[in-house]
Amino acid sequence: MQIYVCYRCAEINNLGTVKDDDIANRMPAKWLPEQVKSLAAYQNSSQYFPYVCDQGDIFEATTVGLFCPRCEQILKWAYDWTLDWSWQ
Numbered sequence: 001m002q003i004y005v006c007y008r009c010a011e012i013n014n015l016g017t018v019k020d021d022d023i024a025n026r027m028p029a030k031w032l033p034e035q036v037k038s039l040a041a042y043q044n045s046s047q048y049f050p051y052v053c054d055q056g057d058i059f060e061a062t063t064v065g066l067f068c069p070r071c072e073q074i075l076k077w078a079y080d081w082t083l084d085w086s087w088q
């Protein structure tokens with residue numbers, strides 16, 4: 001998943017890039033059915049920006065990862081708080 005910050009904001013706030021492996025609260029797939037339920041509800045929530053593929057399609061939650069049915073891209077991790085209903 002990509003995040004964009006403009007150069008000016010990065011300069012003002014002295015922001016750098018964080019490597020994917022440095023993000024501590026990522027949960028790798030596979031996930032349990034209850035975790036997939038939470039993630040699917042998160043993806044359909046109108047309150048949060050969903051996980052999207054590189055083409056901007058909304059991923060579908062499955063036990064083996066977040067899957068895009070249009071381009072068949074798969075994301076094999078999600079933030080822990082999207083898997084345990086604590087996002088609600």
Ligand SMILES: [Zn+2]
Pocket residue numbers: 053054055056057068069070071072073
């Ligand atoms: Zn896609």
